[in-house]
Amino acid sequence: MNITENAKTVLEKRYLIRDAQGKALETVPQLFQRVASAIAQADRNYDPQADVEKTAQEFYDTMTDLRFLPNSPTLMNAGRDLGQLSACFVLPVGDSMEEIFEAVKQAALIHKSGGGTGFSFSRLRPRGSVVNSTGGVASGPISFMKVFNTATEAVKQGGTRRGANMGILQVDHPDILDFISCKSDNSEINNFNISVAVTEGFMQAVHAGEDYPLIDPRTKQEVGRLNAREVYDKIVDAAWRNGEPGIVFIDRLNRDNVVPSQGRIESTNPCGEQPLLPYESCNLGSINLAQMVKGEGKKEIDWDKLGQTVDTAIHFLDNVIDVNKYPIPEIDRVTKLTRKVGLGVMAFADLLMLLGVPYNSQEGVEIGQQVMGFIQRRAKEQSCRLAEQRGAFPLFGESIYKDETPIRNATVTTIAPTGTLSIIAGVSGGVEPVFAFAFIRNVMDGDELIEVNPLLRRRLEERGLYSDELMKKVIAQGSLQHIDEIPQDIKDVFVCAHDVSPQWHIRMQAAFQKHTDNAVSKTVNFPHSATREDVDKVYQLAYELGCKGVTIYRDGSRGSQVLNIGKVSKEAKSDEEPQAEPSSAQQQNRLEPRPRPAVTMGITEKVKIGCGNLYVTVNYDENGICEVFTNTGRHGGCPSQSEATARLVSIALRSGIDVQTIIGQLKGIRCPSTIRQPGMKVTSCPDAIARAIEKVMRSQNGGQMPSAVQEMERELNQGAREEEVDHSIAGMRFCPECGAPVVHEGGCVICRQCGYSKCG
Known part of the structure; x- marks a missing residue:
């Protein structure tokens, strides 16, 4: 395999089978052989004479050529006793103590097996409601979210990472204001991403400046009214402050609900890209677009290679559904009724750089739409071919596709974050722009190793411009854009996340959403100087362009900054944060620790x-x-x-x-x-x-x-207020395992040095 040393380290550390003493029992090629062989076995379910060795070789070649990789649980668990291969699950949370704690138990089993969970808490009666059976008073959704959060903290997920959750509340729930502010303290509910389920009616009321009703989920009766614009402004303000909550356009998720007879979609997976019915799971995988180019000198997309890879990937993901060992019997049953899969992409930013096209350009957006449109069509065609051999998904007859050609999988495409997968492939993550083109890696003898994006390095070397000194300038600036020694044509193409305006982030997300069955995991990056009005404009643009949800992150908005990129005004402080009075320790001349530095x-x-x-x-x-x-x-x-x-x-x-x-x-x-x-x-x-x-x-x-x-x-920014470091996403600046900076991508943090990741 042509992988980087960093990718090899991540695979060896996180994916290989080990004995009780921690000794690796397989090599990296053997890992992929294990996965390919296990997934190929499903072919015999439909043809006892199937050549599973040939299928296994095809799967092996596709993975080891780094053309396609399945989600991490599949790489970790295929061919092993645990055998749980799904990343995404949604569990129902009913309005009784028995149902709530049944969901807690089920979530613990999922986290133990290596999956993440999504919940809607919209069915729970509001805080202060009378509980008829006891005469007591209900504590409301937020209190039970804390119970789920504590349970997640106690369960080590798959032996490799802590569990991740999505918590969603409908905008018309009476406790919506408490929900919007429930993560204003970064140490609270820190194993959850949260999103408000926004309806079309609510957005219309926002635009009209009207009130909207609050509905008791138990009685279905109106119990109050709020001004839609004021609630919307509170969502914007909270997101501006620390990135939470996101918003999910819930009616759009249900517009694309393939089997509405089975109920409404209430929630998504932890990163928001996979809407699911209760007890559904979804198996994800991603195509490496950096491998889909051809030509010497001027590059072009290799459509034939991309099409063949899509065919193999859909075959692979459909097989996963059959060989998967699900953590709960009901998940096994419901998943196989719709057989949803989610094929996505990684290295889109790398593809644009190889083609010489800026990410933040109309041409870049059009290429995104063209590529995803091709993948969507080819994936559906392959799923229809599989249906000819294996049958359509069982609920096809009551689905929105019932009058069309039978199809094997109710959904075929999803854009996931691909944090660790993109490290293995040595490429950019998902459809995100490159976060940083260079960084310094320290080693034990005190030397500094300069890590540089290989595409940028190659371009600079071709032009005779590369030097370590130049790269140190890039590291210090966080961007190429203000470095005089770099020609403008290179600056135009090699743009990082903070060179891309929030509007271009949303336009790119919308381009991929047009041709994606499920949703698109994407973080819209804002500079520290962004205002609430800037966040408002992006939310409105996402609504206008047809996105299914929005996640934003304003640089420096969290007490423990992940990684600042670019210049930040030294005078920049929140106008709502007064100068602190001298502490009692200072007044009494006692020792007081200096603040933790912004960079170490x-x-x-x-x-x-x-x-x-x-x-x-x-x-x-x-x-x-x-x-x-x-x-x-x-x-x-x-x-x-x-x-x-x-x-x-x-x-x-x-x-x-x-x-x-x-x-x-x-x-x-x-x-x-x-x-x-x-x-x-x-x-x-x-x-x-x-x-x-x-x-x-x-x-x-x-x-x-x-x-x-x-x-x-x-x-x-030397003036930014320092807060206590914790190990939640909100409080995470450096990787807790290797100490390198971590970055925000698609609702997760990812360490691109050692592969550590955390969502929620």
Whole structure:
């Protein structure tokens, strides 16, 4: 396989089968052989004489050529005992204690198996309603969302990542105002993405400035009225503040409900791209568009290759439905009634760069529409061919397609985020523009490795322009657009997410939505200086252009910024945040930690301890070492103890306590689980932390920040208010596993260095 070292590392770390001691039991090629062979077996369900070896080879070649990759649960679990291959599920939440906690249990089983869940809480009676059976008072949807959130926190998803959820509430629910603000505190409900289900009637009332009714979901009676524009403005304000909630145009989801006889679509998967009926699941996969070009010099789309890949991918995804081991019997039954699949794309930004077309251009939008239109037509044609051999989906006779040619799958296309998949393929994610063209990777000996987008590097080398010094300027600026040494024709094509105006983000999303059965996962990036009116305009444009939902993120709007790109005004502060009064500690002349810096660099070291592996990250800025955090491996122990030690060390470091004093206090502490095992290089978790700090002191010449990062630091907003770091999406700046910056894509954060991802 022609994969990058980073892709190989991600596959080895997250996807290979391992024994109880963590030793890999398969190679990367064997992983794909395992998956291809397992999925090909479904052919025998329809033809006992089927040549499954030939099918397996076709699937293997398509994956290892990086033309198509299925979603992560399929790569992880196909051919293994767990066998759960779906990424997306929607569960119903009924208005009784029994139904609510049945959904909690089912969600836990799904998270354990590696899937994500979507819920609508719109059926729950509002807060303050009388409960007839007990005479008590209902606590409302928000309180039960917190129950689901806590349960998610307790379940480690598939042994590799925490569970992700989507929470949706209908805009006419009486508790809608509480829902809009329920994530204003970034530490609350942090395993959920949330979206308001907006109706056509509500949007019409917004435009007319009229009131609209609030409906009690239990009695179906009007219980109040709100001004639609005021509610809409609250949604816009909350999204402007920290990106939550998103909006889902719920009537549009149901306009494309293939089997309305089975009920209304109420919710989507965690990233919003897959609307599903209760108990439905969907199997996703993505075509790598960077592989779909041909020609020397001037490139063009290879339509034949793309068509063949679509055919193989739809065959693959239909087989997944049959070999899948579903976590709940009802999901097995309902999924097979409609046999929904979701074929999407990754590397669209790379395709445009190969073609020499700007992302933020009408030509780019037209190519997006052309490519997705082709994929949609070809996917439906292949699904119809499969129906000839295998039969249409069981509910075809009562579907919206009943008078048309029989089709195997009720839906065939979905645009998913492809966070980790795009790392494996070494390309840009989904239909997003490139987030950053270059970044610095630190290694243990203190050297700086400059990572550069391979397409940009190749173009600059062809023109004799490439140099490490130039790339450091790109890193510091976050963009090519203001660098004089780079010609304008290259700047026009190599645009990153923050060079693309929010309007072009929406136009591109709408172009793909026109030819997508389900929906499009996309994040609309705003600069820090964007106003609420800017967010309003994008929401209105999304509504006008036919999008099914909108997710936005304003750079720097969350207390713990993911990664600032480009220049941010040093004077930029929220006009609603007054200057803080001196703290009591300052007034009494006590030590107080300096704020955590906006940019740090650091190293992560893997250390073997008595109960497993400990990963110690030590970060520093121009003032020295400022932060330590730890993460235990799958078989590690005492995570709370090591985290507590790391937090106290971080506070001490930023309070000015001498580093050598801290090292002296920690070094040599002994733990029985470590000292009783011969050959250990450390004596405990605190000892490992001390030794990692000591290495940084040596390798980084006292912990001084490299000059390129100092440049980046100066470009960032020094006035932005710093808040406590947590490990929710809202609070995540750096990867908790390797310490690299993470980025927002399609409702998730993704670390493009080690493959860590989190949604919700």
